[in-house]
Amino acid sequence: MxxxxxxxxxxxxxxxxxxxxxxxxxxxxxxxxxxxxxxxxxxxxxxxxxxxxxxxxxxxxxxxxIPARIFGKRKNTGGVVEFLLLTRIEGDKWETLVKPGKKAKVGDTIVFGNGVLEAVVLDIKDGGIRIIEFIYDGIFEEILDALGEMPLPPYIKEKLxxxxxxxxxxxxxxxxxxxxxxxxxxxxxxxxxxxxxxxxxxxxxxxxxxxxxxxxxxxxxxxxxxxxxxxxxxxxxxxxxxxxxxxxxxxxxxxxxxxxxxxxxxxxxxxxxxxxxxxxxxxxxxxxxxxxxxxxxxxxxxxxxxxxxxxxxxxxxxxxxxxxxxxxxxxxxxxxxxxxxxx
Missing domain, CATH: 3.40.1780.10 (QueA-like)
Known part of the structure; x- marks a missing residue:
């Protein structure tokens, strides 16, 4: 069957x-x-x-x-982009989901938190997954904790x-x-x-x-x-x-x-x-x-x-x-x- x-x-x-x-x-x-x-x-x-x-x-x-949902802006246009970090591949390279996807093309740079964190889009995989690499000074986990939000599922509308x-x-x-x-x-x-x-x-x-x-x-x-x-x-x-x-x-x-x-x-x-x-x-x-x-x-x-x-x-x-x-x-x-x- x-x-x-x-x-x-x-x-x-x-x-x-x-x-x-x-x-x-x-x-x-x-x-x-x-x-x-x-x-x-x-x-x-x-x-x-x-x-x-x-x-x-x-x-x-x-x-x-991890506070895996972060909001940034495209460096060249200022367009708002939402990232959901999925998996750390190695070092500062991550698999991510991006909304809206069309605003994250290969080679684009996204700026987060007045520039304390940047991400460069390296590749686009099946299902719209973006491979990105973060650029920053300091400790990544501390920066993410300051900038990121808890990635609650979309069916939860209330603030935690x-x-x-x-x-x-x-x-x-x-x-x-x-x-x-x-x-x-x-x-x-x-x-x-x-x-x-x-x-x-x-x-x-x-x-x-x-x-x-x-x-x-x-x-x-x-x-x-x-x-x-x-x-x-x-x-x-x-x-x-x-x-x-x-x-x-x-x-x-x-x-x-x-x-x-x-x-x-x-x-x-x-x-x-x-x-x-x-x-x-x-x-x-x-x-x-x-x-x-x-x-x-x-x-x-x-x-x-x-x-x-x-x-x-x-x-x-x-x-x-x-x-x-x-x-x-x-x-x-x-x-x-x-x-x-x-x-």
Missing amino acids: TLKRTDFYYNLPQELIAQVPLKQREKSKLMVLDKENGDIKHRHFENIIEYLNEGDCLVLNNTRV EDKERYQTVYSKKEGSAAAPTAGLHFTQELINEIKEKGINIAYVTLHVGLGTFRPVKVDDLSDHKMHNEYYEVDKKTADLINKTKAEGKKIIAVGTTSTRTLESICNDEGLVEAKSGWTDIFIYPGYKFKVIDSLITNFHLPESTLIMLISAFSSRENVLNAYKVAVSEKYRFFSFGDAMLIQ
Whole structure:
């Protein structure tokens, strides 16, 4: 059966798109979905610990979002240009999205913040991606922090009062253009409780870029190409995951980014190895999972690669039914919305 993009459409009332995070991260709703039979339970995220057992391993993505949206002006005309930094290629060379694209031709120079930062357009790639090189004096991260904005998704219209609410409490390695939002529900206190129960925590890094949130534009899913995203998994994490599997305990991935990282670095037996590199893995129904046993995730956009991934983990029918229930129960959707545990 050929799967179409439209097979993953569902109707979502606009008022259910969460505009601001809850005051208390762990008070979000939690839908628990049985991946085999589609049974549903309604809980709250602070109850997640009840579904984790001693010896299990919770895998978190410790990437940290950078203030990746910056506004500049073309040096020769003064036209305003918006940049979204996607991926650091090397040194001061970046992959970026530019709006409006026609104002960023090869050779153009863009000036930011009265000249403290400049960018030269080096190349134009597929999908309108620009390769640029920054020119500056000082420390780039400090300049970006002063000039940049947190790159909230376009469906969030409200201003974010506290930038840290678009970061997980365990974020560490800077480099993402978007947050791994399933992790936004955890507090440090909840993580401490999880550890006290004897559940192990492993950290992977996947810098969230265009691959995660670029919309699927082709009708036939087999024609969709994911954008590369950079990941790192160290030996301590790989050893812990392999030990957990050898002992017959569960691997619980927090988020689609952690899932894609683990499934990118495993062999056919589900053993992972410490490595870093780039992944463009696209997971949709028909894919056979090798590492993860359970998945904590948010509620995703219709026809997105993310809803396709979770449909592969359960089934398209179970997931679309769960989303229909979530709409009727007025769950909050997308980045600042409620959570789902699929097990």
